[in-house]
Amino acid sequence: xxxxxxxxxxxxxxxxxxxxxxxxxxxxxxxxxxxxxxxxxxxxxxxxxxxxxxxxxxxxxxxxxxxxxxxxxxxxxxxxxxxxxxxxxxxxxxxxxxxxxxxxxxxxxxxxxxxxxxxxxxxxxxxxxxxxxxxxxxxxxxxxxxxxxxxxxxxxxxxxxxxxxxxxxxxxxxxxxxxxxxxxxxxxxxxxxxxxxxxxxxxxxxxxxxxxxxxxxxxxxxxxxxxxxxxxxxxxxxxxxxxxxxxxxxxxxxxxxxxxxx
Ligand SMILES: Nc1ncnc2c1ncn2[C@@H]1O[C@H](COP(=O)(O)OP(=O)(O)OP(=O)(O)O)[C@@H](O)[C@H]1O
Numbered sequence: 001x002x003x004x005x006x007x008x009x010x011x012x013x014x015x016x017x018x019x020x021x022x023x024x025x026x027x028x029x030x031x032x033x034x035x036x037x038x039x040x041x042x043x044x045x046x047x048x049x050x051x052x053x054x055x056x057x058x059x060x061x062x063x064x065x066x067x068x069x070x071x072x073x074x075x076x077x078x079x080x081x082x083x084x085x086x087x088x089x090x091x092x093x094x095x096x097x098x099x100x101x102x103x104x105x106x107x108x109x110x111x112x113x114x115x116x117x118x119x120x121x122x123x124x125x126x127x128x129x130x131x132x133x134x135x136x137x138x139x140x141x142x143x144x145x146x147x148x149x150x151x152x153x154x155x156x157x158x159x160x161x162x163x164x165x166x167x168x169x170x171x172x173x174x175x176x177x178x179x180x181x182x183x184x185x186x187x188x189x190x191x192x193x194x195x196x197x198x199x200x201x202x203x204x205x206x207x208x209x210x211x212x213x214x215x216x217x218x219x220x221x222x223x224x225x226x227x228x229x230x231x232x233x234x235x236x237x238x239x240x241x242x243x244x245x246x247x248x249x250x251x252x253x254x255x256x257x258x259x260x261x262x
Contacts, residue, residue: 001027001028001066001067002025002026002027002028002064002066002067003026003027003028003030003065003066003167003168003198003200004024004025004026004049004064004065004200005024005025005062005063005064005065005067006022006023006024006025006048006061006062006063006064007023007061007062007063008021008022008023008059008060008061008062009021009022009023009048009055009056009061009062009063010022010055010056010058010059010061011044011048011053011054011055011056012044012056013044013053017056017222018041018044018222019041019044019045019048019219019222019223020222020223021223022045022048022223022224023224024045024217024224024227026168026198026200026215027198028167028168028198029194029198030198030214030215031194031198031199031200031201031212031213031214031215032198032199032200032201032213032215032216032217033201033202033203033208033209033213033215033216033217033230034200034201034202034203034216034217034218034219035202035203035204035206035216035217035218035219035239035242036218036219036220036242037220037242037243037244040219040220040222040242041219041222042172042202042219043084043172043202045202045219046082046084046170046172046202048063049065049080049170049200050076050080050082050170051065051073051076065080066079066167074110077110077164078110078164078166079164079166079167079168080166080167080168080169080170081158081161081162081164081166081168081169081170081197082161082169082170083154083157083158083161083169083170083171083172083174084171084172085172085173085176087112087157088150088153088154088157090112091103091112091145091153091157092145092153094112094113095112095113095145096144096145096146097144097145097146098113098114098144098145099140099141099142099143099144099145100132100137100140100141100142100143100145100148100152100156100159101128101129101132101140101141101142102114103145103153103156103157103159103160104128104131104132104156104159104160104162104163105120105124105125105128105160105163106160107128107131107159107160107161107162107163107164108120108124108127108128108163127163128159128163131159131162131163132159134162134192135155135158135159135162135189135192137152137155137156137159140152140155140156149182150177150178150182151177151178151179151182151185151186154174154175154178154186155186155189158174158189158193162193165196165197166197167197167198168197168198168199168200169190169193169197169198169199169200170200170202171190171199171200171201171202172202173202173203173204174186174190174201174203175187175203175205175208183205183208187208187210190210191210191211191212194210194212194213199212199213201213206234206239206249206256206257206258207255207256207257209230209234209255209256210255211253211254211255213230214229214230215227215228215229215230216228216229216230216233216234217233218233218238218239218242219242220241220242225238225241225242226238230256231251234249234251234256235249236248236249239258245261245262246261246262247259247260247261247262248260248262
């Protein structure tokens with residue numbers, strides 16, 4: 001089954017087209033990394049996937065998610081785990097009073113906070129506990145968001161998304177603000193999630209493209225410039241082009257890193 005099937009899509013804001021002639025197909029369990037320079041349109045693509053913005057109707061296009069062209073936002077929220085910095089900031093600003101457990105529990109209603117009208121069944125409470133155990137974040141159970149580090153809150157937000165066992169996770173630069181150890185720890189957690197869900201990772205860091213991610217898409221010049229197997233796409237030539245700089249890439253044990261920027 002396809003998680004995403006986009007053909008010939010133009011999308012943008014107001015009068016401005018940000019991505020044009022977009023073609024993107026992602027199959028279930030086909031983990032993807034998406035790279036592109038600042039402002040190239042990566043977050044715009046993530047918003048398109050989440051149906052926060054919509055294709056232009058000026059030409060024929062196909063936009064299917066989980067095999068459907070129409071779905072309710074609630075359905076989509078359950079099938080798609082979304083981790084963005086926007087969401088992180090909302091929790092930080094508006095929900096400092098929540099405990100780690102409550103952040104995870106709020107996934108049942110996809111809300112930012114726990115409200116008096118929300119009832120939780122024993123099953124829902126158990127699910128939140130199980131998710132925290134799976135992610136090895138039980139130590140954050142009583143810790144308040146206001147007292148959490150960036151990495152701790154980020155993991156609770158992943159737990160919140162995991163409540164519905166989503167078919168896919170989209171993660172938009174999920175390691176921003178994490179120190180090196182927390183970053184590697186977070187990537188380990190993504191590896192674990194990749195066993196059951198499709199991972200779509202937007203990142204600026206080549207070293208985050210873990211072994212299970214076999215496919216890469218590069219965004220450049222207002223469209224998907226290259227897409228395919230990572231060994232074919234993550235070349236010095238391609239990355240020099242999209243980042244408009246002269247760099248060399250090295251690969252070791254299926255992980256990639258920048259060797260030199262000239
Ligand atoms: N809400 C908006 N209204 C108008 N223009 C927008 C809006 N959001 C983004 N843009 C513009 O769309 C373009 C692509 O932005 P986008 O955030 O998708 O890039 P990005 O690749 O995610 O960048 P970064 O790596 O800096 O996060 C930019 O020119 C940006 O100014």
